[in-house]
Amino acid sequence: MREVFQQELAEVQTRLVxxxxxxxxxxxxxxxxxxxxxxxxAEKVIASDVNIDEQVDSLDEYSxxxxxxxxxxxxxLRIVVSSxxxxxxxxxxxxxxxxxxxxxxxxxPEEVVPGTLAETFREMGQLDIQIxxxxxxxxxxxxxxxxxxxxxxxxxxxxxxxxxxxxxxxDDWNEPSTVTVDMVLGSRYHERFADHAVSIAKKMNYLAxxxxxxAEDDAE
Amino acid sequence: MREVFQQELAEVQTRLVxxxxxxxxxxxxxxxxxxxxxxxxAEKVIASDVNIDEQVDSLDEYSxxxxxxxxxxxxxLRIVVSSxxxxxxxxxxxxxxxxxxxxxxxxxPEEVVPGTLAETFREMGQLDIQIxxxxxxxxxxxxxxxxxxxxxxxxxxxxxxxxxxxxxxxDDWNEPSTVTVDMVLGSRYHERFADHAVSIAKKMNYLAxxxxxxAEDDAE
Numbered sequence: 246m247r248e249v250f251q252q253e254l255a256e257v258q259t260r261l262v263x264x265x266x267x268x269x270x271x272x273x274x275x276x277x278x279x280x281x282x283x284x285x286x287a288e289k290v291i292a293s294d295v296n297i298d299e300q301v302d303s304l305d306e307y308s309x310x311x312x313x314x315x316x317x318x319x320x321x322l323r324i325v326v327s328s329x330x331x332x333x334x335x336x337x338x339x340x341x342x343x344x345x346x347x348x349x350x351x352x353x354p355e356e357v358v359p360g361t362l363a364e365t366f367r368e369m370g371q372l373d374i375q376i377x378x379x380x381x382x383x384x385x386x387x388x389x390x391x392x393x394x395x396x397x398x399x400x401x402x403x404x405x406x407x408x409x410x411x412x413x414x415x416d417d418w419n420e421p422s423t424v425t426v427d428m429v430l431g432s433r434y435h436e437r438f439a440d441h442a443v444s445i446a447k448k449m450n451y452l453a454x455x456x457x458x459x460a461e462d463d464a465e
Numbered sequence: 466m467r468e469v470f471q472q473e474l475a476e477v478q479t480r481l482v483x484x485x486x487x488x489x490x491x492x493x494x495x496x497x498x499x500x501x502x503x504x505x506x507a508e509k510v511i512a513s514d515v516n517i518d519e520q521v522d523s524l525d526e527y528s529x530x531x532x533x534x535x536x537x538x539x540x541x542l543r544i545v546v547s548s549x550x551x552x553x554x555x556x557x558x559x560x561x562x563x564x565x566x567x568x569x570x571x572x573x574p575e576e577v578v579p580g581t582l583a584e585t586f587r588e589m590g591q592l593d594i595q596i597x598x599x600x601x602x603x604x605x606x607x608x609x610x611x612x613x614x615x616x617x618x619x620x621x622x623x624x625x626x627x628x629x630x631x632x633x634x635x636d637d638w639n640e641p642s643t644v645t646v647d648m649v650l651g652s653r654y655h656e657r658f659a660d661h662a663v664s665i666a667k668k669m670n671y672l673a674x675x676x677x678x679x680a681e682d683d684a685e
Contacts, residue, residue, distance in 0.1 A: 309546055316536030326529055329549060413642050422633050425645045430653070 250315050257311070257328045260304045262384045264335045267297050269377035271342035272438065276370035278346050279431075280363075284353040290346035297339035301332045308332075320452075327452045331384070334441040334448070338377070341438045348431050357427055359420055362412055369405045369435045372398050376442045383449055392446035402439040406432050470535050477531070477548045480524045482604045484555045487517050489597035491562035492658065496590035498566050499651075500583075504573040510566035517559035521552045528552075540672075547672045551604075554661040554668070558597070561658045568651050577647055579640055582632055589625045589655045592618050596662045603669055612666035615659075622659040626652050 271290050278286040308325045311317065317325055348357050358366045376398050383391040409432040412418060413425055420428075450456065491510050498506040528545045531537065537545060568577050578586045596618050603611040629652040632638060633645055640648075670676065 309542065312532065312546070313538045313542050316538075318533045318536075322529065322533050326532070326549065329546065330553065333550065333553065410646065413646060418642055422638055422645050425642050426630065426633060426649050429646050429649045433650070433653070 250311075250317075250321070253307075253311050253315070254317075254321060254324050257304065257308055257324060258384065260300065260307070261328060261331055261335070262381060264297060264300050264304065264332065265377070265381045265384050267293070267300065268335055268338045268342065269374070269381055271297065271339055272345075272370075272373050272377045275342045275345040275349075276374060278349040279357055279370065280367060282349060282353060282356055284350055287346040287349040287353070291343050291350065294339050294343040298336060301336040301339075304332050305329055320455075323452050323455060327448050330448050331445050334445050338438055338441045341434045341441075344434045345431060348427055348434075352423075352427065357431065359424055359428075361418075362409060362428055365405055365408055365412070366431065366435075369402055369409075369432070372402050372405070373435055373438050376402075376439050380442050380445060383446060387449055387453060389450070389453070392449060395442050395446045399439040399443045402436055406436040470531075470537075470541070473527075473531050473535070474537075474541060474544050477524065477528055477544060478604065480520065480527070481548060481551055481555070482601060484517060484520050484524065484552065485597070485601045485604050487513070487520065488555055488558045488562065489594070489601055491517065491559055492565075492590075492593050492597045495562045495565040495569075496594060498569040499577055499590065500587060502569060502573060502576055504570055507566040507569040507573070511563050511570065514559050514563040518556060521556040524552050525549055540675075543672050543675060547668050550668050551665050554665050558658055558661045561654045561661070564654045565651060568647055568654075572643075572647065577651065579644055579648075581638075582629060582648055585625055585628055585632070586651065586655075589622055589629075589652070592622050592625070593655055593658050596622075596659050600662050600665060603666060607669055607673060609670070609673070612669060615662050615666045619659040619663045622656055626656040 271293065274286055275290045277283065278290060305328075308328045311325050312322075315321075376395055379391050379395050379398070382388065383395065409428055413428055418425070491513065494506055495510045497503065498510060525548075528548045531545050532542075535541075596615055599611050599615050599618070602608070603615065629648055633648055638645070
């Protein structure tokens, strides 16, 4: 009985890792779609977000079922509670990748990102992809170092997000409002994506220590 | 023992209601600050968000403690699981009210919302306030009708959010980028605020029925 229970907890972790891999794929493809104006790729990211949502719902039901049947305590309880909270963040990260893809689809066949901001968005996208990769590693290993690395990269994303605002609000900015709107939203999606990863790192910290501090810091 | 447990579950509900009341106050004051350019009011909303975060953290710890001590099942388990998920949404709603207040603080002493969009933002803010009030009622009564009403108002918020984009992207729009940026972000904060209320209504539905469908719909 005890052995079955441990297998179930391992299954929770396996499924979280699998969802985080789907999120990593989504952000990679949405980044590619954004910079190549590849509308088919954008459609693919948009369509596949449903799969992430379904995996999240299914995992949540599984976690709640474990709670009801096994009445877990201590670290075992923290695993299932963390799973519920982490899955919610992963679901939002999938949504944000979808939003980035949607920007490409709307503007097709035009480029979404103008030349002045191309490099900034490319860096921001690369950082989000790196963060998503680290998240997979974090969920596999529970490494505190990986969590710290995610926080560092999030700081870099925040700096780039700020740079987008600086450019858009500078006197040299002559793009039409359509572009301003896309840049502001696109930048925010990238920034929120990284925020959720930091939030997951905090939740993993709770799993390790039992210390609960949840408040997300997304001041801007 | 059983009686203590029931009191604890009632306490969870009481605290959720209390947090939702704090969120209602926050959105009311941030709305007022936005339209009166009252910087002190804006500061007040920004400062008080910490209290919401603390209440949320404390409630989460309490819910997890109940799970560990009481091993709840069926509806009792759903109450504590729902509480964890609802508290996360309430925390984000507090953040969004704070973001709206931050817009006022940044632009002070200038008006944030230009004349062409004043009415739209006023309506959107009033809808968010109404939604926050209904949320308090929903958490108190678990009424399905109140949940449905929240969804209807959310549709109205979505329509106004779309109107903001239409105005900002029209040929008549001659405001500087600063204003465009504020309008896009401000509108998105209002829209997300309402989304989270709908998400809570879904979670309350889970509480009532045990049916779990989580995916938030915030396509734009």
